[in-house]
Amino acid sequence: MSASTPASVSTHILDTSVGRPARGVAVRLTARGGQDADWQALGGSATDADGRCKDLPALPEGTTHVRLDFAVEAYFEHRENQRADAQQDAPANRDSGAGGVFFPEVTVTFAVAPGEHYHVPLLLNPFGYSVYRGS
Template sequence: MSTATTASVSTHILDTSIGRPAEGVAISLAARSGPDAGWTTLGGSATDADGRCKDLPALPEGTTHVRLDFQVEAYFVRNDSADNQQAEAQQDAPA
């Protein structure tokens, strides 16, 4: 007797430089059915306010390898820009 299972993938990203979850990081999921098979992109999503990505696509039957690609450059550029604006606003505020 065989038991069918549905495999899934989730992830959680923490930005240790600021001690908070990393919100808004785009992630893509790819899968393949063996070490010599080609990668098939299944789709993607982005992390929520808690740094979690819970809605990645389901894995096809026969998947033996998965790959997550994290687009962290855009996250850091966006956060560096926001941090710089906040620091400038604090410097311009009257004491």
């Protein structure tokens, strides 16, 4: 890629509490061209069965910072409802918070350079998360 080619972004989510990809998590992408510039909403997607967003919008030329917003609360609520249906007589999870998830959303902001690809995996569980620059 040449220096004039905008950066590109991809992501995926793994739910480390069950050892599986997190399906159906809404992801929003915003970008800006400089530290003091306003954030521009570019659109979003949702993770597929493999926990990947394969159709995130392209970044505009001149992008220097990117923000990924992961709406994880609905994912955990859906997962808990499925588990409750499967185990109707099981005791409630005493360790969960009022909503069952401590972090209802995760926002990751990072710097980008033209021509580079940035893969940003999210490792997720109801009480914590980790992100890193993948390959």
